[in-house]
Amino acid sequence: MKNVLLVDDDEIFNLLNTKSIQRVGIPAHIHTATNGKQAIDLINEYFQGTSILPDIILLDLNMPIMDGFSFIEAFRSIPLPMVKLVKIVIVTSSDNPEDIVRARELGIDKFMTKPVTDSDLALILSGLN
Amino acid sequence: MIKAPAKKTSNVYTSFFNRAIAGFLLFDETLNLIDFNKMASRMLRIRRENALGMNLTKFSSSINGLDLHERFLKVVKTGRSMTLKNVATDISGGKRILNVHAFKAETGLGIVVVDMTRLNNVIDEFNLLLYKLSHDLRSPNSAIRGLVNAARLDVKEEYTFYEYLSLINKEAHKLDAILKELSRTVEIKVGTIVINRISVHEFAKEVIENLSGMPDFSNLKIDTNILSSRPFFCHKHALLTIFQNLIENAIKYRKKNATNSHLFITITDEKKGLQIIFKDNGIGIQNDTLPHIFKMFFRGTNQSKGAGLGLFTVRNSVRALKGKISVESKEGVGTCFTVYIPSAIDSGQNSEVSSVKSLTK
Numbered sequence: 001m002k003n004v005l006l007v008d009d010d011e012i013f014n015l016l017n018t019k020s021i022q023r024v025g026i027p028a029h030i031h032t033a034t035n036g037k038q039a040i041d042l043i044n045e046y047f048q049g050t051s052i053l054p055d056i057i058l059l060d061l062n063m064p065i066m067d068g069f070s071f072i073e074a075f076r077s078i079p080l081p082m083v084k085l086v087k088i089v090i091v092t093s094s095d096n097p098e099d100i101v102r103a104r105e106l107g108i109d110k111f112m113t114k115p116v117t118d119s120d121l122a123l124i125l126s127g128l129n
Numbered sequence: 130m131i132k133a134p135a136k137k138t139s140n141v142y143t144s145f146f147n148r149a150i151a152g153f154l155l156f157d158e159t160l161n162l163i164d165f166n167k168m169a170s171r172m173l174r175i176r177r178e179n180a181l182g183m184n185l186t187k188f189s190s191s192i193n194g195l196d197l198h199e200r201f202l203k204v205v206k207t208g209r210s211m212t213l214k215n216v217a218t219d220i221s222g223g224k225r226i227l228n229v230h231a232f233k234a235e236t237g238l239g240i241v242v243v244d245m246t247r248l249n250n251v252i253d254e255f256n257l258l259l260y261k262l263s264h265d266l267r268s269p270n271s272a273i274r275g276l277v278n279a280a281r282l283d284v285k286e287e288y289t290f291y292e293y294l295s296l297i298n299k300e301a302h303k304l305d306a307i308l309k310e311l312s313r314t315v316e317i318k319v320g321t322i323v324i325n326r327i328s329v330h331e332f333a334k335e336v337i338e339n340l341s342g343m344p345d346f347s348n349l350k351i352d353t354n355i356l357s358s359r360p361f362f363c364h365k366h367a368l369l370t371i372f373q374n375l376i377e378n379a380i381k382y383r384k385k386n387a388t389n390s391h392l393f394i395t396i397t398d399e400k401k402g403l404q405i406i407f408k409d410n411g412i413g414i415q416n417d418t419l420p421h422i423f424k425m426f427f428r429g430t431n432q433s434k435g436a437g438l439g440l441f442t443v444r445n446s447v448r449a450l451k452g453k454i455s456v457e458s459k460e461g462v463g464t465c466f467t468v469y470i471p472s473a474i475d476s477g478q479n480s481e482v483s484s485v486k487s488l489t490k
Contacts, residue, residue, distance in 0.1 A: 010268060012296060016275040023282060062264060064428035093267040096260070114268070115275030118282070 002028040002128055003047070005054040007039045007071065008091070009063040016115060017058055017091075024122040035063040036071030043078065053082050055128050058116075061092045061099060068092070072106050089124060091116055152242035155234060158205055160185040160198070163237065172227070172242055185238075201231055201238055208233045214245070254425065261426045262311060265436045269304040273297055310438040313370050317445045324473045325365040329357040329396055329403070332365070336372040340380075349380045349409075350391040357398045362473045367446040371405075374439045375466055379409040382430070382464070402452070402471035409465075414458040422456065 004021060006014045014032040021028050031046070031054065033039035039057070047053050057075075061068035068090060076083060089110040090103050100111055112120060146153060152169030156162055162183050170176065175183075186198050204211050210232035226245040231238060280293035333353050340346060376392065383390035387410075395406040414422060418429040423444040426437040447454045450470045458464040 010272060012272045012276070012300060015296075016272070016279055019279050019283060062268075064430060093271050094264045096264075114271035115278065117278070 002026065002056065002125060003052065003054040004028045004030050004125070005039060005042070005057045006030065006032045007034075007036065007057060007063070007068070008032075008060040009034050010060070013060065013091070013114060017121065020116065020118050020121050021125065024118050024125065026122065026125045028125065036066030036068060036074065038065075039071055040066070040074050043075070048078075048080075053080065053086050056087045056089065056124065058089050058091045061090060061094065069102060069106065072108065076106075087124075087128065150243075152240075152244075154240040154242070156185060156201075156238040156240070158236045158238075160201060160205070160238060169242060172244060201240075204231045205233055205236075205238050257425060258314075262307075262436070265307050265426075266304065269300040269307070272300045272303075276300065307436045310436050310442065313374070314438050314442045314445065317367055317370060317442060317449055323364055323366075324362055327361045327363065327365055327368070329361055330355055332368070333372075333394065333396065336369060336376070340373065340376055343377065343380060345380050345383075348390060349383055350389075351376070351379075352391065352393050354393065354395045357396045357403060359398060361403050361470075363403075363450055363470055364473065367449050368470065370446045371443050371468060371470075374443045375407045375468075378439060379407065379411060379464075382411040383409070384412055399469060402469055405468045405470070407466045407468070408463065410463040413460040413462050413464055414456075415460050419456070419458060423454075 006017050008014050008017075011032075011034060014034075018030050018032070021030060031042060033042050039059075043053065059068045059071060066074070072088060075086075075088075087110070088108050089112060090099075090108055091112045091114055092099065093114050095111075095113050103111055110124070147167045149166060149168055152166065152172045154162060154165040154169050154173075162180055162185070165173075165175070165177075165180070170180075185201060200211060200213075203209075210230065212228065212230045215227045215229050224246070226249045228243040228245050230241045230243075232241075233239070276293055276297050280290065280297075284290045284293065333355060337351055337353070376394075379390075379392040390410065392407060392409045395408070397404050412430070414429060421427045422429060422440050425441045427441070428437040444454065447468060447470070450473070452468060452470040454466060454468050456464065456466050
């Protein structure tokens, strides 16, 4: 069973991605947060309590309070070796080249434009170790 | 050798020269300064008593960063004019964008300097507006596409079908809200300022009635205390935008489970204008968020469902009316916006966002 964390301030996208994961039939525990800070709090309270981290994070960029880039920096500073193993996929309405460059600089190589299709999600989730 | 313009040519010429909003400088063939106008004096921070006769190399550092001296000599030599965009630093350390046009004037050099900083700022703001809007408008559209696709794949019963339709409808409303915010922003930016005679009592009543159809309007009690008795003169549409946005904010940012959410609007006559206070008991604004609330596209909380243009538009409307706005807030207690709008009949003062501070209990 995979742990999937969906982070988007627009709850519709968290709902759509949840439905999509359910449709493709890959067993997963799905957790949602509506901004970067809420996601960090969730990781600190829930995942660290269970000594596991999400296998994958689908992350929006443009969010209030803490945006996607700030989340990546905060997440990477969590003092756990497993942090490096967590796959982060950026899912955004923007395909701004500057965002793509900045994401690459932060070591994120997967960048998807909304809305994500079932086949895209199936491909990403089935590729997880 | 060219000479400074003769005095006799001149009351008109001098007036034109000194009132121009561009800086004019005239140099001889060895680039010694012969004459310059008031705007050049202000832009380059030079004074007539010590700048006349000075060589271009002595003060060009204030407009350079490039080897301008050689390039200006080339203009004198070849007669071919040159225009360049230059970045200069002003006294306060801010960046100024100067457009410098150099041309041959008789045997010497003429330079026209135009300060493009404000125009440049407007262009930067406009580009940001376009960029962010293209993102914000795509987001609900992506959601609608995703919902339609999910409905196609998931719908097996009528109930699910209506559930999806309801979500699509919600996204369409979100799109509409963004477009509404945008149109208010643009109307104030590009609209002509028209002066209207306003009866304050009727105006306040009209605004509140107009907003009564808004979702959750009935969950906020609005009390108005109108102590203004005289008619007021200003651009009604801009004033309406200020009221609409601040009342909508009080509705959006009320405490969700509270049953006593209220907004007090107090309007009083000031010496040369009107003071309007919007005080609510909503969720308040965090201290670190407060300095940013008037910025374009700023969204401080997850309850900010729009494009983040509301308070930016309020600030622009206040500026358009040459007024002032300040805010005090305490998280969990409430927010108080104080707006001062001068009467358009005799308002000549500059506008500003005057202060942003925390409200102490």
